[in-house]
Amino acid sequence: MSTHQFPTHAKIVIVGGGIAGCSVAYHLAKLGQTDVVLLEQGKLTSGTTWHAAGLVGQMRPNRNMTSMSKYGIELYSSLEAETGLATGWKQCGSVNVARTPERMKVLRKQIALARSFGVEVHEITPQEVGERAPLLRTDDLVGGIWIPGDGKANPADLCMSLAKGARQRGVKIFEDIEVTGVDLDEGRVKGVKTKQGDIQCDILVNCAGQWARQFGQLAGVNVPLYSAEHYYIVTDKIEGIHPMWPVVRDPDGYIYYKEEVGGLVMGGFEPVAKPWNVHPIPSSFQFQLLDEDWDQFEILMVNAIQRTPCLETAKVKMLLNGPESFTPDGNFILGEAPEVRNYFVCAGFNSAGIANSGGAGRLMAEWIVGGEPSVDLWDVDVRRFGAFTGNRKALSERTAETLGLHYAMRWPRQELQTVRPLRCSPLYDVLAAKGAEFGSKNGWERVNYFKPAGSPAARDTLDRPDWLPWVQAEQKATREAVALYDQSSFSKLWVQGPDALSFLQHMCANDIDVVIGKMVYTALLNDRGGFESDLTVIRLAEERFMVVTGSGQTTRDLDWLQRHLTPDMRVYINDVTAQYCVLSLMGPRAAELMSRVCPDNLSPQHLAFAQTKDIDVGHAKVRAARMSYVGGPGYELYVPVEMTRHVYLALQAAGADLGLRDAGYYALDALRIERQRRAWGAEMGPDETPFEAGLWAGVKLDKQAGFKGKKALLECKAKGPVLLDKKLVKILVKDPNQYLWGGEPLNVNGRFVGEITSAGWGYEAGAMVALGYIRGEWARQPIQHLQAQAELWGVPIDVVIDEAI
Structure with missing residues (x-):
């Protein structure tokens, strides 16, 4: 317990005293934020930190995440000198091995990426694997990689060192304080409740680890994570194992190793995990473990004996079973919650909290102090999740899958299988009957491609895919005849009210003050001039607009708009995604097909590019836009959900002799790339400006109204x-x-x-x-x-x- 008197007010309250919470506290203090209180319901490290394995690696799938991990290693290697507390950090390096040619190919791609991100990494032969990590069986290996800068740490010691560094800069840390409630005032954090008294605060940071979901519920915040049983064994001393024996990962065997007190810690990520179906997790679960389950651990043990035959005779001191939390997509959760202002989340580290918390703590501190993340963190942003992801049954089933994917062979464009289908277009069954192979985006089932009847299923491969000829046929129809795409998963927001126009003019980089019916493509920029989103705005009336954006961006874009509203603005924003479907008709014969189902004049003189109007299609009323994401002629039809099946069937009947073909997102994506259509999350993101992306179609620098990000763009232009x-x-x-x-x-x-x-x-x-x-x-x-x-x-x-x- 802290020697400080229990406070009644603090600028920032952090809930959770594991390594994530202590890292956030430490980095906030380094940024000069000293009015910080950290509350831990038990003792520091008593949740999942104390039983973590402590592996610390640098390789991540993108530049910003790799930079985060590299910073963590720099921090861990210098922290002991700063605080005087040992961290157990040893730069012993790591060896990753491949049992199959396909895995070796993936490792080689990781080598190339890591080097491009500034990480030292080397490909090594099976013989060199054995030289780096004696006692490994290597005769069945294809090869491996050596990362000399990786290492390991003692999780509890590391956490205590971060805590001391935070205290030295003024942070107050209190143990044995359970937060029982969160006070809100008009959607903002006002304070927290504890049995020892209430604390008023301006900012709350949820670092509650596997408790983060149930703690988030106290404030109506969705933190979709779920605990699974997670295992490793600890052996007695083994001859030949020394303190600098490298961390070893054998992903084809689902296992990892590290040295500990002259023996081995061996754990892994079994293909089908065992969720810990306990709700709520009691606050008294401190420094506790779950019962051994050798049946669940068997596949890991069998593979480990194959890789390290010494385990057949080594004495196993214990099988540790400690619950760890996992997220629906295997990435952790950072950022300000969309439901509550000034409520931040730093949790869901998927059994990689020791490696990532150092860098994540710094990024979170920058986000809290700066108001926006300093770099693109979309892959881990809490706003990538919709409210539906908080369902406990879905989280339990998905966790059984995502834990195993940590080391599973991940094939290009591989789809998650559990909790599907969930969100479906009215055409789902119709398209499935026609051979649709679906992917999932933000819970929506979307057609990737159509498999011809009688064709075998496409195999997983690193090479030219089996589905390519089927996608090429869909591309051919789009370019030479006409193709129909179900894009109903588009996010759709209504922005309306007396101040809707002035609000959108400020938020959008393009000019939104257009005639009714006009469709405007626009960028949403941050203060650095980077793309927070790119979207389309349709002016439906003087004071009503429809915003159409990406399938995965519903929560993010809705939050981005809402957080910039002020109390005096008469603007109302609603998510109407589920009320409208979008059928995209693309290709040179699209106009001919529309003329057969629509009595309205849709010639370019009556419906110009980027114009919309209400029309008749069959027996339905729809809004048609002359627009094509893939380039060339085409229409987007915005159809009420209840009429979508009728409109689809009417189009199919009328287009049979025109070469009409159903098409999916693989064809759409390839066609837009060929015409240099950028996509948010790929070519555009918070780190990319219109200058860098070469994209000015959504920006109007000379529009009379100022807009967010304009100052940064003008400064870039001047340079x-x-x-x-x-x-x-x-x-x-x-x-x-x-x-x-x-x-x-x-x-x-x-x-x-x-x-x-x-x-x-x-x-x-x-x-x-x-x-x-x-x-x-x-x-x-x-x-x-x-x-x-x-x-x-x-x-x-x-x-x-x-x-x-």
Whole structure:
């Protein structure tokens, strides 16, 4: 217990004294925030931190997450000198091994990405694996990688050192304080309730670990995570194991190892996990473990004996079973909750909290102090989840899957299988009967492609996919005839009220003051000039607008708009996604097809590009827009849900002799890449400006009304392209037999120059096309027919880079 008197007020209250909470407290204090109180319901580390394995690695799937992990290692290596408390940090390096050629290909891609992010990593042979980590069986391995900067730490000691560093800068830490309630005032945090007294505060940070979901419910905040039983064994001393024995990961066996007191800790992520179906988790669950379950652990033990035969005779001191929380997509949860202002979340680390909490704590502190994240954190942003993800049955079933995916072979475009189907278009059954193969986005079932009747299922592969010919046929129909896409998962928001126009003019970079019926593509920018979103605004009336945005951005974009409303604004925003479907009719024969089902005049003179109007289709009333995301002619039809099936069948009946074909998102994505249509989350995000993305279609710098981000854009424009750090380019693969998936690094003469953001088969090019960013000096010069190479599973393939149009 702290020696401080229990406070009645603090600027910031952190709930949870595990490593995440202590890291947030430490980094807030480093930023000068000293009026901070941390409350722990038990003792520091008593939740899941104390029994964590303590592996600390750097490799992450993107630049910002890798930077976060690299910072964590820098922090852990220097913390003891700062605080005087040992952390157990040892830079012993790590070895990841591959049992199959496919896994080795994935490791080679990770090598290329890691090097492009500034991480030292080396490919090693099976013999070198054995030299780095004696006692491993290596005769069945294809190869491995060596990451010398990785290491391990003692989780409890590390947490205590962070806590001391926070205290030294003025943070007050109180143990044995259970927070029993959260006070709100008009949707904002006002304070917390405890048995020892209430504390008024301006900001609350939920770092409650596996309790974060049930604690969030006290304030109506959705934190979708769920606990699973998680296991490792601890052996007695084993000859040949020493303190600098590297961390070893054998993902094909689902297992990892680290040295501990001359023995081994061996744990893993079994393919089908065992959820801990306890609700609520009692606050008294402190420094406790669950019962051993050797049956559940068997698959890990069998694989471990194969990899380290010494375990057959080693003495096992214990099988530790400690619950850990996991999220629906395997990524952790950071950010300000959309439901409550000044309520932040830092939780859901999926058994990787020790490795990630150092960097996550810094990012959270920057977010809290700065009001917005300093870098793009969309992959871990709490706003990627809708309220429906808090369902406990769904979380339990999904956790059984996502825990196992930590080490499972992840194939390109692999879809999660549990908790599906959940959110469905009215056409789901109709399309399924026609061979639709669905993916899932924000819970919505969306058609990826249509499999011809009698065709075998497409196999998982790292190479050219089996479904490509089917997607090419859908592309052909789109470019040469007409194709129908069900895009009902589009997010749709109504923004209305006397101040709706002035509000949107401030939020949108384009001019929204247009005639009724006009559709405006616009960027939403942050104060750095980066894309918070790109979306379409349809003016339905003088004071009513429909905002149409990406399927996965409903919560994020709704929150972004609502958080910029002031109490005096007469603006009302509603999510109407489930009330309207969107059927996109694309291709040169789309107009002919529409003329057969619609008596209205839809000629360009009566319905120009980006114009909308209410029309008749069959027996239904719909809003039609002349618009095509893939380029070329087309329409988007906004149809009331209850009429969607009728409209779809009317279109199908009328288009049978025109070559009408159902099509899915794989074709849509490839076609938009070929026409250089950017996508938010790929080519656009909070870190990319219109200058870097080469995208001014959604920005009007000279509009009379000021808008958020305009100042930053004007400053960038004044500096000119000479200061660009990155630039979007288009890419063509020379060999039509090569298949890219996206995410590949780009090299010129062996030197890293950038990375691919999106890739797809180019129907017009007859080869793979892609979009990507080039960085540094390459971004500051004209690019035309630059000969380069993309690292495809570690193998360079020839590409040509040109400036995107």
